[in-house]
Every structure is written in structure tokens, then in C-alpha cells.
Amino acid sequence: MNEPFLTIAKDTAFELVIKKSRFICSLKRVNSETAAQEFIKEIQAQNKKANHNCFAYMIGDNDQVQRESDNGEPSGTAGVPILESLQLAKLHNVVAVVTRYFGGIKLGAGGLIRAYSNVTTKAIHQAGLVQRIQQATLNITVSYRQHDPLLYYLKEKQLEIANEQYGANVITSVFVDTDQVKTTIQDLTNRFNDQLEISEGEKRFNELPFESQK
Known part of the structure; x- marks a missing residue:
């Protein structure tokens, strides 16, 4: 079974103060490396007086x-912990920038690793997670006599209606997870004694809130 495709539900920023140093993690969804680099530059521009971004x-x-980048912090104490926090959450298409304003008290390598890791993890929790699911549109042509039973079936199966068109018959379009398309078509065919016309239409990505299994 494939791992779910997870990303953050919303862009966010989270701040921790550790021994007078401010650590601010800014998270953003991105679809390309160019977009990630642009966001990094944006955060750097907003925090020109910070010691590290x-x-x-x-x-x-x-x-x-x-x-990943340590941006002047001791090697392996910043970029890697940030990246590992993203990996641990199994995220895709996300950039994290952790801005540090030094408070005058050195944290040591272990302290830095914990700080960068913790602020990133807390930012991820604040942002929340969504699972991206690919869905297909099934266009179901049904007689008016069978329309109500079809709607009852769709409600029973918790299938989302995308659209309905009324003419000589009703064309009801529904979203179905791509891995459930064949099963759903077979089920509909059996339930309605092969009296429906069903065709597969365009695909889309749907996002659902995701709760990690503890």
C-alpha cells in the first residue's frame, strides 16, 4: 500500500524562545524549487537583522x-534537523525557513539541533496536515424513476456530487477516489441491474484533513 501524499494544511509561522534566542519557523507549501527559493529570499528580506535564516x-x-542549509550555524546543527522534521512528518511540497535572532547565550551543538528540530515540528503541528487524494469524475446517466434511489446510494456511500444535468434523463457526476473507480462502477451496475450509463471523466486532486496514527 502506497504512503499517503501529505502536505501542510496552511502556511504558518511558529516562534520559540530558548535561552533568549528567538527561533521562528516559517512554513509554506510550494510546487517547485524556484518557489521555495523565492520564499527563502522573502523571509531573509523580512529578517535582515537576524543572525541566521x-x-x-x-x-x-x-x-x-x-x-537544506545551516546558513552560518555550525555544520549539521540547523538545516539537517529542519529537513529531518519534514521527513519525519512525511511531508511533500513544503519549505521551512527557521530564522534565529541570537540572544547572547550559546546553546551548543546539541542545543541547536534540538531547537531547530523542535520549532519546525511545532510549526508543522500548528499548520496541520492534509492528505492529497486523486479522484476521477464518474458521469452517471440515470432515468428520473431511478434518480432518487441513485441519490440514496450516493449518500449511503458518502460520494460527493460534482454536478447534475437534467434533460431526457439526469446526468449525475460524482467524485470517486481513483483506486475505487472499478469497484464503484461494478457496485452501481449490480445495484441498478445494469440500467445506468457510466463514463469516466476528468480527474482532480482532493484534500482531506489528516490525523497521524499515534
Whole structure:
């Protein structure tokens, strides 16, 4: 079974103060490396007086593009912990920039790793997660006599109606998860004694709130 395609539900920012240092994690959904780089530059421009603007991003259906930067922090203490937080949450198409305003107290390598990891994880929790699901449109042509039973079936199966067109018959279009298309067509055919005309239409991506399994 394939892993669900997860991303953040909304762009967000979360701040932690650790030993007088301010760590601010800014999260954004992006669809390309160019968009990720633009967001990094935007955060850097907004925080010119910050000591560091460290970042990491994961882009692509299979996370083909993964980058991280310590931006002047000791090697491996910032970019990698940020990236690992994104990986642990199994996110796609997300960039995280952690801005640090130094408070005068050194944290040490371990302290920095924990700080960058924690602020990123807390930002992810604040943003929330959604699962992206590919769906197909099924166009179902039904007689007026069978229309109400069809609507009852769709409600029973919790299938979302996309559109309805009324003519000699009714064409009811519904969204079905792509991995359920064949099963749904077979079920409809059996339920309505092969009296429906069913064709597959355009595909779309739907996003549903995702709760991680503890």
C-alpha cells in the first residue's frame, strides 16, 4: 500500500524562545524549487537583522528535490534537523525557513539541533496536515424513476456530487477516489441491474484533513 501524499494544511509561522534566542519557523507549501527559493529570499528580506535564516525543503511526489542549509550555524546543527522534521512528518511540497535572532547565550551543538528540530515540528503541528487524494469524475446517466434511489446510494456511500444535468434523463457526476473507480462502477451496475450509463471523466486532486496514527 502506497504512503499517503501529505502536505501542510496552511502556511504558518511558529516562534520559540530558548535561552533568549528567538527561533521562528516559517512554513509554506510550494510546487517547485524556484518557489521555495523565492520564499527563502522573502523571509531573509523580512529578517535582515537576524543572525541566521536556515532552511530545508522537500519537493515532488517522491521528494525528488531535497535541500537544506545551516546558513552560518555550525555544520549539521540547523538545516539537517529542519529537513529531518519534514521527513519525519512525511511531508511533500513544503519549505521551512527557521530564522534565529541570537540572544547572547550559546546553546551548543546539541542545543541547536534540538531547537531547530523542535520549532519546525511545532510549526508543522500548528499548520496541520492534509492528505492529497486523486479522484476521477464518474458521469452517471440515470432515468428520473431511478434518480432518487441513485441519490440514496450516493449518500449511503458518502460520494460527493460534482454536478447534475437534467434533460431526457439526469446526468449525475460524482467524485470517486481513483483506486475505487472499478469497484464503484461494478457496485452501481449490480445495484441498478445494469440500467445506468457510466463514463469516466476528468480527474482532480482532493484534500482531506489528516490525523497521524499515534
